[in-house]
Amino acid sequence: MTRPAYDKEITALLVIDPYNDFISEGGKVWGRIRAVAEANDCVPHMLQVLSAAREAKLRVFYAMHRRYRPGDYETWKYIAPVQKSAWANRTFEYGTWGGEVHPGFEPRPGEIVAVEHWCSSGFANTDLDLQLKKHGIQQLIIMGLIAHTCLESTVRFAAELGYGVTVVRDATADYSDKEMHAALEVNIPRYASHIVTAQEIVDLLSSAQGVELGSS
Numbered sequence: 001m002t003r004p005a006y007d008k009e010i011t012a013l014l015v016i017d018p019y020n021d022f023i024s025e026g027g028k029v030w031g032r033i034r035a036v037a038e039a040n041d042c043v044p045h046m047l048q049v050l051s052a053a054r055e056a057k058l059r060v061f062y063a064m065h066r067r068y069r070p071g072d073y074e075t076w077k078y079i080a081p082v083q084k085s086a087w088a089n090r091t092f093e094y095g096t097w098g099g100e101v102h103p104g105f106e107p108r109p110g111e112i113v114a115v116e117h118w119c120s121s122g123f124a125n126t127d128l129d130l131q132l133k134k135h136g137i138q139q140l141i142i143m144g145l146i147a148h149t150c151l152e153s154t155v156r157f158a159a160e161l162g163y164g165v166t167v168v169r170d171a172t173a174d175y176s177d178k179e180m181h182a183a184l185e186v187n188i189p190r191y192a193s194h195i196v197t198a199q200e201i202v203d204l205l206s207s208a209q210g211v212e213l214g215s216s
Contacts, residue, residue: 012137013053014158016063016122016144016151018046018105021091021098023145023173028091028098033146036180037173045171045198046143047104056205059135060111063122063144063154067094080119082149120153129161139164141201142192143171147183159191166194168201 021027023043073079073087092099107113114128122128140163151172158165167188174180
């Protein structure tokens with residue numbers, strides 16, 4: 001079977017939640033994902049893929065979680081457990097170090113930061129789909145945090161909207177190997193057409209020839 005290829009003109013890198021609270025020493029969530037993140041070199045791989053995408057002139061989009069602000073949830077009638085956790089811990093609090101982007105991931109001029117999402121999907125109640133369509137994007141390379149929540153939810157939503165999806169398996173992390181397995185081996189393969197390594201993506205993007213994806 002011929003391996004499907006993607007066109008750089010219609011493909012973008014989507015970076016999910018590279019906040020200090022997730023991937024920096026001292027971040028509120030870092031202690032919970034550190035073992036998995038360090039085992040697969042998640043942060044270096046994310047930086048590697050981001051650098052390769054920029055070098056290849058791919059468009060880069062960011063799907064960022066809502067940065068907690070006082071008053072966000074107090075009057076809500078229904079609050080999902082994940083939102084209750086954000087409220088209790090003030091995760092990614094606006095105006096604090098934890099709510100800033102990890103060094104090296106700062107969006108550059110021309111890169112698109114979508115409206116912050118409130119729960120897990122980078123698409124739900126944001127302008128991400130609009131921004132992607134306005135820029136002619138049809139295929140996404142997705143990486144970021146956390147595998148079984150925001151990454152998986154965004155991948156599912158992207159597939160529902162008709163995007164071709166590639167997930168970078170060693171450019172994400174989770175609370176445990178069990179949750180990583182559930183996301184990358186059980187759930188995401190139902191929605192992502194390809195699940196590849198950071199090195200595979202880098203090699204593809206650095207190729208002078210047409211970009212071709214291997215099988216998932």
